[in-house]
Amino acid sequence: MHSLQKRKHSLGKGITFCLAVWIGSLLLWASPGRAQSGKDIAVVLKTVGNVTVNRGENGTWESVKRGTRLHSGNVVRTGDKSLAALVFTDDKSLVKIRANSEVTIKGSREKKKVKKSLFMRLGELWAKVTKGNPFQVETPSGVAAVKGTEFYVAMDQSGNMVVFCMEGIIELINRLGRLDLNAGERGQLLPDNRPTKRRMREDEKPKWAAEDEINELQIEFENENGEKKILKIRFRQ
Secondary structure, three states: OHHHHHHHHHHHHHHHHHHHHHHHHHHHHHOOOOOOOOOEEEEEEEEEOOEEEEOOOOOOEEEOOOOOEEEOOOEEEEOOOOEEEEEEOOOOOEEEEOOOEEEEEEEEEEOOEEEEEEEEEEEEEEEEOOOOOOEEEEEOOEEEEEOOOEEEEEEOOOOOEEEEEEEOEEEEEEOOEEEEEEOOEEEEEOOOOOOEEEEOOHHHOOOHHHHOOOOEEEEEEEOOOOOEEEEEEEOOO
16 A cells, blocks of 8 residues: 555656646747747636736737737736636746736846736736746735745725735735735735734635646747647646
8 A cells, every 4th residue: 555655656746747847848939039929928828718818909808718928018807707827938927817807917027037017906816926036916905025925816896905825925015014924824905004914714715726727738839930839738637
């Protein structure tokens, strides 16, 4: 029995390693040097339901699918019972945007890194950010400046911004003050109040991002010869 468990553990590690290599190859082909426009900062990994993007060029909304490239300033919107998952091409930071949300993807390149910022007008998102790279989430009520972590953010129509820090440290900032949010803490930002925090209760910890697993990646790319190809990757966790 012990040897069987050991073999399963080794197999799981092998699958994880292969997946990491595949994703790395995927992002290499999706990187700005290979992209058609050279402006890409993120790629969509998965969509569920109605997901659209507004690129700001003519004010229209277009459908989003796996492999859609996102540029700085693009606005992603999810409808009822919908979800969008995306990855930043410089460091593999992951973001999932839940139903009935509107998020603007922002980024500026600094050498090989992208200084990332998400502006969420309304909705919910989850992110797992690579440590050491600049990342923040802005809302009308304040800013969550991330220092390499896993977290959830929810923003409602009344201006109530709630941040759940699952790992790492997050700095909550608005015009009235700032504080550090540590793993296991729940922070709150309101337009006319200083940031506050408390320990998370077990029954309020968000779990929806973990329940949604990505099991296929697909992206269309154009190589240096101008040939269009589609790369599909399927895997088991």
